[in-house]
Amino acid sequence: MERRRVAGGGLLVAGLCGYVAGIYAPYPGRAFSLTAVMVGVVLVAIGDGAAMEGEP
Secondary structure, eight states: OHHHHHHHHHOOOOHHHHHHHHHHSTTTTTTTTHHHHHHHHHHHOOOOHHTTTTTO
């Protein structure tokens, strides 16, 4: 299972939900939603690096 990609997807979705919620109702710590989106995008992009190098 590609744990990095799944974790990245989860962070991406959670970050987007937090961002949308922050638009309608400002709450403390809403800036972390942008961090979650950025980290999620990176984790989805790099995925499982070992599979790309030809290792099983």
